[in-house]
Amino acid sequence: MTTFTPKNYQQAALDALGDFFRACNNNASAAKAFMQTTEELHGNALPYHSLPGFSADMPYFCLRIPTGGGKTWLAAKSVSLINLHLLCTEYSVILWLVPSEQIREQTLAGLKDRGHPLHAALREAGAVTVLTLEEAKSLPRPTLDTSTTVIVATRQAFQVENETTRKRL
Secondary structure (H helix, E strand, O other), rough: OOOOOOOHHHHHHHHHHHHHHHHHHOOOOOHHHHHHHHHHHHOOOOOOOOOOOOOOOOOOOOOOOOOOOOOOHHHHHHHHHHHHHHOOOOOOOOEEEEEOOOHHHHHHHHHHOOOHHHHHHOOOOOOOOEEEHHHHOOOOHHHHHHHHEEEEEEEEHOOOOHHHOOOOO
């Protein structure tokens, strides 16, 4: 198995994410949690902007990491933090959206390969099942009860009804 040592900024991002998730549970408010976390990190409480169309207190986050900065690895590492500190559950269902078919194939390969750092990071969440959207359509219920299930798909896979938003190859 290939080991991966995070860079300082990657570990800092994961630490901040864990702090935000814990604060969400302690405050029962994503807005308060975000303000508390940013106050602790930056000395200045930043405002929380809720997602349109969702509950104002639904926690969400965006990690801004430069190209080549390990975003996919950070996302895989985040799954255990989400389960433990945000959802407070042993298993969850993760919909992992990627921007292109090529990235979907690369992501699937890394998450499924037991010797890959992406799989190792994901396995910190415990038992995991990684599936394509097509495979998930026939997913048996016991899988959901015994592992965190990660479904990797392109954003375009959900836009089949609107031809104007589909990419032409």
